Amino acid sequence: MVLMSDDVWLNDEQQRAWVRFISVVERLPGVLDTQLQHDADLTHFDYLTLAMLSEAPDRTLRMTELALVTNATLPRLSHVVSRLEKRGFIERSPSTDDRRATNARLTDAGWEKVGATAPGHVGTVRDYVIDPLDAQDVEDLHRVMGKILAKLDPEHGLRVQR
Amino acid sequence: MVLMSDDVWLNDEQQRAWVRFISVVERLPGVLDTQLQHDADLTHFDYLTLAMLSEAPDRTLRMTELALVTNATLPRLSHVVSRLEKRGFIERSPSTDDRRATNARLTDAGWEKVGATAPGHVGTVRDYVIDPLDAQDVEDLHRVMGKILAKLDPEHGLRVQR
DNA sequence: TCCACTTAGTTGTAGCATCAACCATTCGAT
DNA sequence: ATCGAATGGTTGATGCTACAACTAAGTGGA
Numbered sequence: 140m141v142l143m144s145d146d147v148w149l150n151d152e153q154q155r156a157w158v159r160f161i162s163v164v165e166r167l168p169g170v171l172d173t174q175l176q177h178d179a180d181l182t183h184f185d186y187l188t189l190a191m192l193s194e195a196p197d198r199t200l201r202m203t204e205l206a207l208v209t210n211a212t213l214p215r216l217s218h219v220v221s222r223l224e225k226r227g228f229i230e231r232s233p234s235t236d237d238r239r240a241t242n243a244r245l246t247d248a249g250w251e252k253v254g255a256t257a258p259g260h261v262g263t264v265r266d267y268v269i270d271p272l273d274a275q276d277v278e279d280l281h282r283v284m285g286k287i288l289a290k291l292d293p294e295h296g297l298r299v300q301r
Numbered sequence: 302m303v304l305m306s307d308d309v310w311l312n313d314e315q316q317r318a319w320v321r322f323i324s325v326v327e328r329l330p331g332v333l334d335t336q337l338q339h340d341a342d343l344t345h346f347d348y349l350t351l352a353m354l355s356e357a358p359d360r361t362l363r364m365t366e367l368a369l370v371t372n373a374t375l376p377r378l379s380h381v382v383s384r385l386e387k388r389g390f391i392e393r394s395p396s397t398d399d400r401r402a403t404n405a406r407l408t409d410a411g412w413e414k415v416g417a418t419a420p421g422h423v424g425t426v427r428d429y430v431i432d433p434l435d436a437q438d439v440e441d442l443h444r445v446m447g448k449i450l451a452k453l454d455p456e457h458g459l460r461v462q463r
Numbered sequence: 464t465c466c467a468c469t470t471a472g473t474t475g476t477a478g479c480a481t482c483a484a485c486c487a488t489t490c491g492a493t
Numbered sequence: 494a495t496c497g498a499a500t501g502g503t504t505g506a507t508g509c510t511a512c513a514a515c516t517a518a519g520t521g522g523a
Contacts, residue, residue: 147420147423147424149423153439156439156440156446157430157431159443159447160430160442161349162372162446162450163326163449164325164326165330165346165372166372166454167449168327184327184480187323201501202502203500203501203502210327211480212481212482213501213502214480214481214483214502217502217503218480218503219479219480237488237501238487238488239488239489239502240488240501241501241502258309261309261310262309264311265311267449268322268449268452269311269315271448272445272448274314276445276448277315277318278314278318279438279441279442280318280322280441281317281318281321282438283434283438283442284322284324284325285321286438287325287329287430290428290429291324291325291328291329291332291429292324292328331480338481344509346509363471364472365470365471365472374510374512375471375472375473376474376511376512376513377509377511379472379474380473380474380509381509381510383474384509396471399471399519400517400518400519401471401472401518402472402518403472403473
């Protein structure tokens with residue numbers, strides 16, 4: 140529109156890919172949230188927070204680390220952890236190393252919650268994303284998302300190489 | 302976790318692909334919103350709404366149609382259109398065909414807004430998504446997103462085949 | 464024709480995210 | 494040793510989204 144020079148606009152193939160991609164990006168979170176909200180009274184971000192803690196050593200991470208692995212800003216995480224703490228799934232305690240830092244630890248109740256919630260969530264992920272794809276698709280998804288993620292978050296991409 | 306049978310959990314390659322994908326899904330909207338908010342005082346969804354109208358015949362669509370192409374629910378769209386109407390970018394008028402229906406039409410000011418905003422937005426899309434990808438990546442992205450979108454929104458996938 | 468059902472859209476409310484402002488601690492340079 | 498800057502984190506206000514409830518208009522059968 141307005142400017143049609145190739146450096147600015149997208150070509151047809153790029154345009155088609157973008158439209159599909161952004162549609163998925165807009166719709167997928169709603170699907171995940173709906174299932175988790177309905178079955179576990181958690182947002183997808185709540186679940187991710189609990190899940191990341193459940194995989195950490197001693198079920199504990201500093202807020203900054205947790206924000207990194209959950210793709211969140213610190214204010215957002217702080218609010219979410221406050222709510223999850225009120226519900227008894229997480230405990231906060233000041234770090235002894237660095238007195239500015241806060242450790243978030245998954246409680247036993249939080250651990251149970253993740254275990255009870257995971258199968259339903261993974262089922263949704265399978266239904267809407269993984270099962271429609273063959274092995275080649277999954278490989279391509281991994282590669283393409285890697286390139287985009289490297290742009291969206293350069294440092295993080297280098298740290299968590301997997 | 303808890304249940305490890307292959308039918309329930311994901312294998313390593315699937316897991317890696319999912320983690321990257323969901324990271325992108327969580328981060329991308331923020332990047333788009335930030336640029337548009339900063340440069341045009343629009344959310345990405347605001348922009349999409351205006352852009353879809355700008356491509357429609359007579360710059361007009363019924364609310365239901367507009368909701369479809371913007372991947373939104375009707376309540377969400379209704380609120381957004383109300384705001385955009387207050388700002389003079391959209392006009393609403395009752396449909397003559399079906400007296401339940403409402404037509405949303407892009408005003409001249411709305412048209413100008415889209416034109417002024419598009420280059421910056423497309424620049425962001427290029428920077429973060431398109432430019433890091435080669436032609437093969439774009440093709441793969443298109444194919445894979447097509448399969449996922451077909452699950453997320455079966456009817457729509459059939460209608461807008463492109 | 465009447466009544467039940469569906470479709471189109473709006474509105475109010477509650478909850479989550481973003482942003483800016485803020486405090487406390489630590490680091491780095493002089 | 495001290496002061497300025499950077500880091501780690503929390504909090505409050507504002508704004509958008511989701512959900513439920515609702516009105517109005519069209520549809521389809523008995």
